Amino acid sequence: MTLADEKYLLLTTFRRDGTPVPTTVWAVPLDGGDIAFWTSSGSGKAKRLAHTERVTIQPCDVRGRVTEGSEPTDGTARLVQGSELDAIRVKVKAKYGFITKLTKALGTIGGIIKRNRIPYGDRGVVITPSS
Numbered sequence: 525m526t527l528a529d530e531k532y533l534l535l536t537t538f539r540r541d542g543t544p545v546p547t548t549v550w551a552v553p554l555d556g557g558d559i560a561f562w563t564s565s566g567s568g569k570a571k572r573l574a575h576t577e578r579v580t581i582q583p584c585d586v587r588g589r590v591t592e593g594s595e596p597t598d599g600t601a602r603l604v605q606g607s608e609l610d611a612i613r614v615k616v617k618a619k620y621g622f623i624t625k626l627t628k629a630l631g632t633i634g635g636i637i638k639r640n641r642i643p644y645g646d647r648g649v650v651i652t653p654s655s
Contacts, residue, residue: 531550533548533549533581550620581651582594604647
């Protein structure tokens with residue numbers, strides 16, 4: 525099984541000072557061995573990726589607990605929009621189905637309650653694992 529076949533990955537991005545920030549993300553395979561997911565342009569991971577492309581990824585569960593016996597894989601990530609994002613959306617919806625609609629609804633409700641609405645899935649992230 526490849527990393528892109530995992531249901532969840534622990535994505536670690538890095539702050540400007542080098543502090544690691546782990547986040548659980550969905551993952552879908554792209555051509556050439558790349559891995560992708562969608563995120564919000566207002567998310568912390570999107571903001572961190574805007575200043576450094578360095579990431580690590582590792583299989584995990586929904587709560588971010590890494591899979592026993594797995595090791596982190598270094599890689600680079602880039603934010604995408606347009607047709608690349610559209611292709612990622614199709615793959616994410618095919619793999620995760622109804623849960624994508626549920627998370628969007630919960631995000632909208634949470635944003636209204638917190639009075640801090642951010643766009644849902646308006647950026648794609650393409651990760652190229654290091655060989």
